[in-house]
Amino acid sequence: MMKKYSRHYRRKVNYRNLLVVGLAGICAIAVLAGAGWFIYRTMFYDPFPQDESLTKSAGNVQQEIDEENGWMARYPDFEDEALDAAIEQVVDECRKGSGPDAKVMLDYRSKTVFDHYTSVLFKETRQEEKGETIRYHSVNYDEKTKQLMDVEDILRNQYRRDLLKGAEADAIQAIEINEKDTVVYLTDGSNTTIRYDEHKAYIALTDPGIPSLYPKEPLTIAEPQQIDPDKPMIALTFDDGPNPNTTPELLDLLKQYDARATFFMVGTNATNYPQVVERICKEGHELGNHSWSHEDLGAMDSADKILESYQKADDAIFEACGHDAGVVRPPYGSMSKLYDATVERESILWSIDTRDWESHDPKAIESIIDTYVCDGAVILLHDIHPESVAAMKRVLPKLKEKGYQFVTINDLIRYGKI
Secondary structure (H helix, E strand, C coil), rough: CCCCCCCCCCCCCCCHHHHHHHHHHHHHHHHHHHHHHHHHHHHCCCCCCCCCCCCCCEEEEECCCCECCEEEEEEEEEHHHHHHHHHHHHEEEEEEHEEEEEEEEEEEEEEECCEEEEEEEEEEEEECCCCEEEEEEEEEECCCEEEEECCCCCCCCHHHHHHCCCCCCEEEEEEEEEEEEEEEEECCCCEEEEECCCCHEEEEECCCCCCCCCCCCCCCCCCCCCCCCCCCEEEEEEECCCCCHHHHHHHHHHHCCCCHHHEEEEEHHHHHHHCCCCCCCHCCCEEECCCCCCHHHCCCCHHHHHHHHHHHHHHHHHHHHHCCCCCEECCHHHCCHHHHHHCCCCCCCCCCEHHHHHHHHHHHHHHHHHCCCCCCCCEEEEECCCHHHHCCCCHHHHHHCCCCCECCCHHHHHHHCC
């Protein structure tokens, strides 16, 4: 009988091929992991700490990361030349302070309030050997007027004295516009929330949805006049108005000769004739404050009384047109050491006094102007007198023919005439 034998085959393992396959697998995994990490870093990784308060509801988020030089930044882009330039200025300022020894992270919060105010608050966190410091910056923009806004465009009146404990102007780091309030950030690290409904007299924003002394749509102001700095210019200034019987006729004349003037208005008259104040503002003339009721401010012995007179007049002017007076003129030109120490705004006097209040004679008024007029002159008149308005019928065309431009006080200051 034959025995059956079963054959057993033993395979020889090629360890070299196995090693190659293993290394290839490891390499493939490493490549995939690297690609995944790259994609994550590129598309999903966020090196910025989570801060739910920094909501970004306006603008497109832009990002810069330069870890070698200690710089990380996020900022918005709005595709608006003026707004984006202001934002870039903040970013550049913060970027300059970064480096290997000073790590800077810039992040922000943005929003559009009442459909036309864009408010961007930047939070700058700086880490140095001595510790961490936080600073705030802001950019605010009015879409309707296409103008950047500073603090004085948002808050008005004696807001620093009354609401910020007398803080100096340079102590304000940033200001943010919100739906119900505005927040002011100070250099000492504190911030103050100012509610619109509780502080109407201090709110300079003009919108039907914002409680203020002028809760209306902002006025449409005439375009600035074209000024040639190489030609002579003078400022016609009118005190004591407005007067509904004389000021409108004067405004017609000024428009006819492409003239801008500065109106130093008395608060009581601004309250009584707001429609005239509104027209002065809309036609591009400069608003001036001439006290509440023509008091002698230089004779007052109380700083509070001086400020109260100007503040009441400011409120009356703002309530009529939504704009504050940029310059002040004390009645009679009367000032004192106390006045100078109290009033921060530019107090404007005159270089030519027509004495129209005394003569009430159009020819005499014209003669004084003809005698003393020169480049940069500030001429004192009163729009409450019919004779002063009558004099302008001859003065305006005569001076225009001589090449004079009729500008505001701020124009004279801008071009170095006073």
